[in-house]
Amino acid sequence: xxxxxxxxxxFDELITPFGESGKILGGSGTxxxxxxxxxxxxINIVSVVGEDxxxxxxxxxxxxxxxxxxxxxVKGGKTFFWKGKYHNDMNTRDTLDTQLNVxxxxxxxxxxxxxxxxxxxxxxxxxxxxxxxxxxxxxxxxLVILDTMNFWMDIAMDELKAVLKKIDVLTINDEEARQLxxxxxxxxxxxxxxxxxxxxxxxxxxxHGALLFGEGEVFFAxxxxxxxxxxxxxxxxxxxxxxxxHLAHTRDISFDNMKRAVIFxxxxxxxxxxxxxxxxxxxxxxxxxxERVSQFIELTQFEIEL
Amino acid sequence: xxxxxxxxxxFDELITPFGESGKILGGSGTxxxxxxxxxxxxINIVSVVGEDxxxxxxxxxxxxxxxxxxxxxVKGGKTFFWKGKYHNDMNTRDTLDTQLNVxxxxxxxxxxxxxxxxxxxxxxxxxxxxxxxxxxxxxxxxLVILDTMNFWMDIAMDELKAVLKKIDVLTINDEEARQLxxxxxxxxxxxxxxxxxxxxxxxxxxxHGALLFGEGEVFFAxxxxxxxxxxxxxxxxxxxxxxxxHLAHTRDISFDNMKRAVIFxxxxxxxxxxxxxxxxxxxxxxxxxxERVSQFIELTQFEIEL
Numbered sequence: 186x187x188x189x190x191x192x193x194x195x196f197d198e199l200i201t202p203f204g205e206s207g208k209i210l211g212g213s214g215t216x217x218x219x220x221x222x223x224x225x226x227x228i229n230i231v232s233v234v235g236e237d238x239x240x241x242x243x244x245x246x247x248x249x250x251x252x253x254x255x256x257x258x259v260k261g262g263k264t265f266f267w268k269g270k271y272h273n274d275m276n277t278r279d280t281l282d283t284q285l286n287v288x289x290x291x292x293x294x295x296x297x298x299x300x301x302x303x304x305x306x307x308x309x310x311x312x313x314x315x316x317x318x319x320x321x322x323x324x325x326x327x328l329v330i331l332d333t334m335n336f337w338m339d340i341a342m343d344e345l346k347a348v349l350k351k352i353d354v355l356t357i358n359d360e361e362a363r364q365l366x367x368x369x370x371x372x373x374x375x376x377x378x379x380x381x382x383x384x385x386x387x388x389x390x391x392x393h394g395a396l397l398f399g400e401g402e403v404f405f406a407x408x409x410x411x412x413x414x415x416x417x418x419x420x421x422x423x424x425x426x427x428x429x430x431h432l433a434h435t436r437d438i439s440f441d442n443m444k445r446a447v448i449f450x451x452x453x454x455x456x457x458x459x460x461x462x463x464x465x466x467x468x469x470x471x472x473x474x475x476e477r478v479s480q481f482i483e484l485t486q487f488e489i490e491l
Numbered sequence: 492x493x494x495x496x497x498x499x500x501x502f503d504e505l506i507t508p509f510g511e512s513g514k515i516l517g518g519s520g521t522x523x524x525x526x527x528x529x530x531x532x533x534i535n536i537v538s539v540v541g542e543d544x545x546x547x548x549x550x551x552x553x554x555x556x557x558x559x560x561x562x563x564x565v566k567g568g569k570t571f572f573w574k575g576k577y578h579n580d581m582n583t584r585d586t587l588d589t590q591l592n593v594x595x596x597x598x599x600x601x602x603x604x605x606x607x608x609x610x611x612x613x614x615x616x617x618x619x620x621x622x623x624x625x626x627x628x629x630x631x632x633x634l635v636i637l638d639t640m641n642f643w644m645d646i647a648m649d650e651l652k653a654v655l656k657k658i659d660v661l662t663i664n665d666e667e668a669r670q671l672x673x674x675x676x677x678x679x680x681x682x683x684x685x686x687x688x689x690x691x692x693x694x695x696x697x698x699h700g701a702l703l704f705g706e707g708e709v710f711f712a713x714x715x716x717x718x719x720x721x722x723x724x725x726x727x728x729x730x731x732x733x734x735x736x737h738l739a740h741t742r743d744i745s746f747d748n749m750k751r752a753v754i755f756x757x758x759x760x761x762x763x764x765x766x767x768x769x770x771x772x773x774x775x776x777x778x779x780x781x782e783r784v785s786q787f788i789e790l791t792q793f794e795i796e797l
Contacts, residue, residue: 487750
């Protein structure tokens with residue numbers, strides 16, 4: 186099965202209580218793609234970078250089974266850059282610098298050969314760009330997952346609601362679910378959001394885990410309790426990439442398989458935060474993955490005879 | 492097996508977005524005792540009330556298998572009273588009134604016949620009172636669980652640390668675990684707290700569930716996602732009472748059984764918040780309990796072949 190990811194490929198610079206990263210590879214498309222590459226190798230990223238983006242990063246994507254044909258390198262352009270500083274609790278951060286650069290005019294063109302992808306992940310971009318991508322697909326993908334944030338709810342709610350009608354899985358955090366639905370209870374929020382289009386809702390709660398809602402079904406996966414969170418950047422995109430990567434690899438979109446996908450996504454997110462940027466998720470061995478999933482089994486599984 | 496619970500038996504008055512409770516039965520000993528009574532009937536509560544405390548409530552305790560011999564009725568005294576108002580999110584609240592009354596001079600005397608109890612729960616009281624109870628036990632109970640809060644860490648840390656040396660299971664929330672240990676990471680906080688005495692740590696995270704730490708082991712149970720939280724008062728004591736009630740009933744303090752106890756405690760807490768006060772936890776049928784535990788199984792269980 187083929188997986189198409191539309192998202193940012195960017196530079197990040199991170200300051201945490203543990204040190205400074207310098208200018209490193211980042212972006213939602215990057216994290217999601219590298220995360221999914223732990224399951225499959227027919228992955229396509231559609232994005233935009235500037236001429237300053239090192240060919241080395243693109244070569245590394247290709248080594249991981251990620252096509253870079255859809256990553257538009259803008260001549261004379263500069264790559265999207267974000268700089269942030271995490272507070273001591275690692276849960277809150279300040280943005281120190283945002284340079285949109287080539288992202289400001291991002292008008293994704295889906296290469297011909299990607300337009301029949303079976304699985305589509307729309308990273309956190311303007312709803313109009315997300316809709317534009319959907320319009321270019323020649324066949325309705327088997328599953329479309331969309332990530333968004335409160336910013337678009339504040340300034341582009343109508344466009345967001347239009348694109349929500351056309352997707353299957355929405356990933357947002359708990360505050361965003363409340364904002365989008367107007368409901369404080371997450372159960373009621375899910376019901377309202379289902380009326381907007383999505384058939385599944387994943388509520389990302391960071392260190393408090395993730396909830397997967399389906400019609401009449403709900404599943405919860407905790408975050409792995411860690412001794413140290415070194416850098417939380419990209420954990421949400423890593424989760425989403427692992428989620429859809431597992432589904433695409435197994436070609437099974439049943440709720441039971443989505444539960445497994447949530448666990449794999451959570452396991453990948455727990456790797457992501459161990460080092461700066463994408464360093465850790467680009468170097469996971471199958472043994473390490475099995476060991477990590479075993480930890481989730483110990484953490485959550487119990488036996489009760491009723 | 493016998494269970495001794497030392498905690499408050501009190502009056503609460505609650506104002507929530509859904510209505511006002513009027514003056515109703517409350518207190519940590521009350522919630523824990525009624526919760527545990529869903530598993531067993533050899534329960535003893537040691538507490539203090541005033542002459543204004545209705546005999547009807549005491550009779551109801553006895554009907555549930557809870558001895559009231561250790562509940563001291565102070566002649567001419569008034570029962571501890573707390574009045575609070577919940578904000579719209581139901582997670583935060585303001586205290587409107589606190590009248591300690593007879594609780595101000597609470598000096599628990601453990602009746603002779605309770606001094607060999609196998610299981611002991613020390614509800615949230617001054618650490619000196621908790622120590623006083625431990626000193627009266629003729630035999631070391633099989634398991635001692637202690638609840639406390641940030642208030643005692645602020646004003647009586649030395650006394651708290653002295654009593655922590657003598658218990659098995661500590662229940663606190665995430666912020667309190669951080670305050671007590673000086674560690675932000677809950678994994679590290681657990682390690683530090685184990686050095687203080689407890690062998691198990693339960694971190695109560697309210698709507699975000701509960702973590703059970705043992706030596707080299709960890710288990711997580713989510714809170715059940717609910718359409719409506721009507722009144723969260725007493726949910727933590729209900730959880731703790733269900734936890735120790737299941738352990739005492741099954742006479743098994745293995746980590747695997749503690750996992751089950753955490754699930755039963757979480758199930759009871761999910762009932763607790765459905766109505767004002769103790770109304771719901773005092774009227775759970777075995778069928779309702781099985782149905783609720785089944786919901787936890789669906790919420791958390793998955794199958795992955797490694």
